[in-house]
Amino acid sequence: MFRTAMRSVLAHKARLLMTVLAVMLGVAFVSGTLVFTNTISDAFQKSSAKGFDQVDVAVTPKSGTSRGDQVGRDAQLTQATLDRAAQAPGAASAIGVVSGFAAVADKDGKLVGSGFSTQGANYWGDKDPRYPLESGRAPHGAGEVVLDAQTAKRAGYKVGDTVRMSIDGPVLTPTVTGIFSTDDGNVAAGGSLALFDTATAQRLLHKQGSYDEIDVKAAAGTGQGALRSALDKVLPKGQAETTTGKQLADDQAEQISSSMSSMKSTLLVFAGIALFVGVFIITNTFTMLVAQRTKELALMRAVGASRRQVTRSVLAEAFLVGAVAAVAGLAAGVGIGAGLRSLMGATDAQIPDGPLVVSPGTVVTSLVVGVVITMLAAWLPGRRAAKIPPVAAMSSVHATATTRSLVVRNTIGALFSAAGVACSLYATTMSDGTSAQTPLGLGAGLLVIGVFVLTPLLSRPVIAAAGPVLRVFGISGKLARQNAVRNPRRTAATASALMIGLTLITGMTVVAGSAQQAIDKMASSALKADYVVSMANRNPLSPEVAGKLAKVDGVTATSGLSSEPSRVDGKTEFLTGVDGATIGALTDLRVESGAFRVGGRDVVVDDKTAKDHGWHTGSAFTTHFEDGKRQRLTVAGVYEGNDMMRGIMLDSAVLTPHVAHPADLQVMVKTDGGTSGAAKDRIEKALGDNPAVLVQDKQDISNAISKMFTLMLNMLYGLLAMAVIVAVLGVINTLAMSVFERSQEIGMLRAIGLDRKGVKRMVRLESLVISLFGGVLGVGLGVFFGWAAGRLLATSLSTYELVLPWGRIGVFLALAAVVGILAALWPARRAARLNMLAAIKSE
Structure with missing residues (x-):
């Protein structure tokens, strides 16, 4: 049986190439991550150890x-x-x-x-x-x-x-x-x-x-x-x-190892996604290979091979494919790790000198991952092949799944999907966003599994909806639709690979876009100031800065904003020091009760702090400053706090005498003519054109937030591109196998008048339909998960509202279409070039 497996692998080299590539990419991602993070961590650890040579x-x-x-x-x-x-x-x-x-x-x-x-x-x-x-x-x-x-x-x-x-x-x-x-x-x-x-x-x-x-x-x-x-x-x-x-x-x-651990974990998550997507390709490949060898396996059963031997034969093939892919992936991963380190040096991200670290753990992990993933994915097709009776296999009556198996599959899928939706909805009702992460993650996993199991059932109505469009392409379109739903399980596995990548991409885009708009809204609604001045690294500013800015031509109001700890009712509370005379002209915080009045003993308190202490307008309390002295203060008003401003707000004239080293977190500035290039230039010159100081208007703050989210999304898109590439390989693999299986059928179509262009169009449209099917499922799931995750963010971000990026969603669906078109190029060309007579005579 082992020799048979060896011959089968060597006989189907081209068919297994896509599987090898899919596994190799995933393993390369894993090994590259481990090599890169281990190399950087080792270099920093050795460098830091030298720094303690003079310290006993x-x-x-x-x-x-x-x-x-x-x-x-x-x-x-x-x-x-x-x-x-x-x-x-x-x-x-x-x-x-x-x-x-x-x-x-x-x-x-x-x-x-x-x-x-x-x-x-x-x-x-x-x-x-x-x-x-x-x-x-x-x-x-x-x-x-x-x-x-x-x-x-x-x-x-x-x-x-x-x-x-x-x-x-x-x-x-x-x-x-x-x-x-x-x-x-x-x-x-x-x-x-x-x-x-x-x-x-x-x-x-x-x-x-x-x-x-x-x-x-x-x-x-x-x-x-x-x-x-x-x-x-x-x-x-x-x-x-x-x-x-x-x-x-x-x-x-x-500490260095811990800091690298988060990067390593993030990269390994995306490597896992790529490998998970690769599982669909491997399963598809071995399912089709086993189907093509059904009569061969049946003959082996007839001459005495047991079910276990047939299963082991398929697993032996998987082991060989996985081993080859794992070794190639390890070699590629070492190259990726070395390349990432060189890239960091080229972008001025300096790292200490040190050797490339390829640890035994990296080698073992890469080999085990490649082999185990491949064998697990091939186990089900092998087991399914072994269960087919020899006589039934000889007669090819095994092809259609039984009604009972379909009912069981659909029931399991429905239960998983319902449980996933229930867990996700439950998470959105929780007030604590941190505690809700576990049920939301569980719900997401269950729902993705449920939809994957139900995908064969969903494929028929969804693809049927594309029928009117496909009819425009005549007989090629009609055949493409029929071919796409001919084997629902294969179509589902192919579409699911693309679905997972687009689910993640869409969900992250929805959350990032909504969060960005929420923070923009918070900044614009809370500030009347034209400019906010702060240190580039968010360190405190000297009180001299506020004094200099107040003397700049055209500046009508300034206020520093400091934050110092105090003790109130046995709890630590942070006091926010501001200029009581000007803060009203620089902020636009919604007052829930009382008046926004800061000066002397009068303070304003954010709604959360007031609720925690049971305060209301007119309440009096004693605060104990850092220097040990105390002050009796009165709540003049309660305002709605946000991530930019919160806490007990009092006049800096009251707070500063009790602080050892006064400093401002930022200085708010209002000018008589509003924001302008000239006003910003005057402010920057007054500060000595200091590169360590940021002078930002509302648009600058919005742009900085936008840049941060864009950078984060681009990094995630780059990492998820690996999963999309693997999904493309899956579509190519499925179409290539499908063309091989339908060689006789394609020969007959050619014989009765379908020209080569028609054959190409048929295969391309089939690929397009399958890819768009996966894209629609992925976008739908991504929007749902984005909404659910956004509900958790809304518990800590009061201005959060769901924003659907229709433009990007359109781009994602267009990307799915492009994937389908590109993936069909080689299979369509191969189908069109089949020899008509040879194809008709093939089995």
């Missing part, structure tokens, strides 16, 4: 905990703490570390680095062992800075140049006194690192007299564990925590 024990401040009326405040590492650490037994040296955000602009005024990785820190003394200088000297004083070598190269700076920088809004112009090298993982990933002397770093980063961390180096002969124990004894109790350098490196490696 790190001392960090103990985090504060809010209790009662006290806002939790982190402990501080002072100079006294540093001195104690340096004098601990077994300590060779101790370095105080100060770090924070610092944006560096290149010579063209553009931000260097990747935004969140643009860091500033302190250079310790005249020779910091963490940052060996490649040229120049250490920085001294407020007007000097040293840059990492990669940033200096990208921005074109050298020793002696003046660099434009920003910490929290105002522009700084220090002189570059040195260039240093570093193993910092953020720099290796494309970020930037600027170092000031310690006093300057503490002042600029608002950490006067304190450190974020103290790095202690052990003396010769002292282990990290012993040094940590010694430090625990001499440092103030309850103020500092110690961690060994090895533990820091391990934690960093775990």
